[in-house]
Amino acid sequence: MIQLLTPEYWKDYDLIDCGNFEKLERFGNLILIRPEPQAVWSKALSENEWQKQHHIRFKGRSATSGEWLKKNQSTPDRWHVEYQNPEVSIRLRLGLTSFKHVGVFPEQAVNWDYISSNIKKLKTPQPKFLNLFAYTGAASLIARAAGAEVTHVDSIKQVVTWSNENMQLSGLDNIRWVVEDALKFVKRELKRSNKYNGIILDPPAFGHGPNGEKWKLEDNILEMMLDVVKLLDEQEHFLILNTYSLGFSSVIVENLILNAYPKAKNLETGELYLQATAGSKLPLGVFGKFNNL
Structure with missing residues (x-):
């Protein structure tokens, strides 16, 4: 639906x-x-x-x-802002960047709520969570605050440093920081036979890895999804795929997920939007998510 x-x-x-x-x-x-x-x-x-x-x-x-x-x-x-839902709360440092961003994408709070509520449902004593294309780390902080062991992957060292600052601001610790191309990291984790109970991917339309690796959503997302679902723990898992691309629809995201993981349970797809006080709905990306909890 x-x-x-x-x-x-x-x-x-x-x-x-x-x-x-x-x-x-x-x-x-x-x-x-x-x-x-x-x-x-x-x-x-x-x-x-x-x-x-x-x-x-x-x-x-x-x-x-x-x-x-x-x-x-x-x-x-x-300056600082706080986010709190029924399960957890975090603090974030915002800043004026030359790329019009301030360090957080507000519509992602919907995904943060899904992360914290699913981690709280897990029976695994020490659940593991993977944040790919992790930016300044709000999803990582939410998962850590909910009790997960967190691995945070982004290709830009400066935003990982910013994420670490947010972790300290939120009174959290022991997040694993990885500055690496996300696709390369996933392939390395497959070789190590590592598994995760929760995974979020929030890839850009275009991007570059630390060693000049090129990312284009349309060209690379299928390969990424086919690999990343192999990292899911078979017993307890959830996954979120979020995309911000004018060419992507929720039906495309649904097809991607089912192609990569046909046995996905409780699959939900749709659009994230922000409701303006003055009346309009501002669409800001499409998502697909599933869990077996």
């Missing part, structure tokens, strides 16, 4: 409005304006209201980079 899911518990985040290829959103006590290529409709609030509310606006120099314009120069470049 195809579902539409949006975060339920995050008090430190709010999508206020979106439209005209921009979004107005609150992270903690700061309100930002950022580009949003999916917001092809009109804004619900007036331009004056956007100008009045925001603290910082991202102005792009190109499709991939730009600069942040502050209304008040005393506004910090870095």
Whole structure:
């Protein structure tokens, strides 16, 4: 069944409005304006209201980079937010990057909830969790806070360092950090016969490994899925595949999962979206997830 899911518990985040290829959103006590290529409709609030509310606006120099314009120069470049659901809570350090990102993708909170609730259901005394394309580590922190032994894999050393900072900020420890190409890591784990009770993959549309390895979602995702399902513990497992690509639908994700793992149980697919306070739904990727719990 195809579902539409949006975060339920995050008090430190709010999508206020979106439209005209921009979004107005609150992270903690700061309100930002950022580009949003999916917001092809009109804004619900007036331009004056956007100008009045925001603290910082991202102005792009190109499709991939730009600069942040502050209304008040005393506004910090870095600040903290908290996420809490019924099972766990974490803290994250956010920051203004030259790529319009701030260190977290808010719609992913839906997947965090699935991770924590499934880890809590596991009977395995020390469950193992693998986060591939792990970025700044929110999913890793959630899994660790829920009691799992966590392996965090990303190809960019700087974001792994950021993840470690988030771990310490959240009062957690002993996450295994791996700076490596995700596909190479999975193949290495297969040779080691390692198994995991939970896995999340959140691959980019395009990317590069630390040694120049090229990743293109359409070209590499099938190979990745065929390998990664072999890392699942047979007795107790769950898996999430999340994609953010304008060319991918939830039906494609469903086909990928069933092709790689035909015996997947409790399979759910759909779109993640953020509900704007002003009314619009902003779609932000498609997911597929399953478990045998």
